[in-house]
Amino acid sequence: MTKTTHTINRAASRELMKDFSLEMTGKDVPSLLEARPLIPLGTRINVTFLGNEDLEMRVAAAKSVREMGFVPVPHISARRLESEQRFREFLSRLQDVDAAQHIFAVGGDPAQPEGPYSDSLSLIHSGILQEFGVREVGIGGYPEGHPDIRKDVLWRALEDKSAALRDQGLDTVILTQFAFDTEPVAEWIGEVRARGINAPIRVGTPGPAGIKRLLGFARRFGVGANAMIVKKYGFSLTNLVGEAGPDNFVNDLAAVLADQPARKGPGLRGQVGLHFYTFGGLAETAGWARRFTGRQE
Template sequence: MTGKDVPGLTEAASAIPPGTKINVTFLGNEDLDMRVAAAKAVADLGFVPVPHISARRLASQAQLEEFLVRLGEVGATDRVFAVGGDPSEPEGPYPDSLSVIRSGLLQEHGVREVSIAGYPEGHPDIATDELWRHLEDKAAALREQGLDAVILTQFAFDTDPVTAWIEEVRARGIDAQIRIGTPGPAGIKRLIGFARRFGVGANAMIVKKYGFSLTNLIGTAGPDRFVSDLSAMLAERPASGDVKLHFYTFGGLLATAEWVQQYSASQSAAPGS
């Protein structure tokens, strides 16, 4: 959710299981008060806030510390998501999320778990070998500080690169929980727009496998097939370790929460479940 999504969260609250982790973004067009208010709303409604810390958007160490102090005042510092962020040039002393982690400030302010970014299909602006080096360095830095790590991935439409990437993560000795990003049900045009923006594979063959067609962009698409296929593939790969889902709510919090309810119910009712 963003800082503007508090009404949407309130609307969806009854459809979301208590204790669910809900990420709160760090957007350039939102201010400190909005971010903190959103994190507080998450906690007040019985969920677990995971505020984002956008390294390149931080103008100073003081700004990072102020953010962490304010989050602590509303009980929202246990878990954070440290990410580089969109600006091409850092606005302050933190060029990437690793520099935020290595500052030691997260630990000082009571953070116990840090989510870090994973890119199963790569990043449009970062070389693949650099992505792997950063992932290894961040996992090692968190381990050295005694902080729990979670790898939170970009969303995907194709299970094949996702499962191959999970295998590579484990082969590199990283045993952190992985949360695979998947979009909740949303308009097809909207999904394609986000895919292009973030460098996610979305050619005709991939999206057909996911469950929609590029020749008909009317309507919505949900992750039913992706989630079912990924679950089956991981069941055949016990070495994949702890893998869960993270839903990107492009179509709204309520629509995503209701989809999860319906999908879970259908799986429980399936023969042999």
């Protein structure tokens, strides 16, 4: 792991923070209402597809996002769909509340599919998305790998999904899993572009969170609680009290990306932004984003 810390490039940090997106669960509508004054109108807000939430909760959350002036991006978990009928019902309900134009297709957690869809590519290949007005599909990216999936399999999946969406005339956004180190992220973005995939990329970034919780999520997703995480997020493993914010990570990533053209050729970065995993703290994350952006002026 690199230990390099780049000089802060405030203009690059401001640029990277433009049009960031947020994530919420179906249960987070009260939190979204609280955070509403802090979130720029038109912000994309992803609504997760969790096993302990039902259709009504997911649709109600997507509807609330739209009614508050934001852009809903509902998740669809392939392996959690019991049938094609359930898939169609969910999309139909989303269309009814004007929340079906942007979706995020993900395989999902269950080891065995609960219905006919084994992965997000099967959702794309179904041809059903377009029937309900879907125009853009988000797909997953893994800059720091996946604990259960080989790297070559991840690359093949990204290429196959990108090609399938292009062939179907659907726009693509790549949304990455949590990232904790900037150099692997920059290298991964370079590899994505080298493979001819030019879709916008949103780098998954943990919002401000309790340090113990942050490290717990890092371990869950196969990222070790090592010195790199400590340095990027500015805390000590000997003192796990308090919160850690992504200031260092965002500034460092912005500087690395701003330096990319000089290092590896023009146009490598392309469209890159941030997606914040909020851990239920929508107001905390939105407030942090406003303060952070203000400090870059």
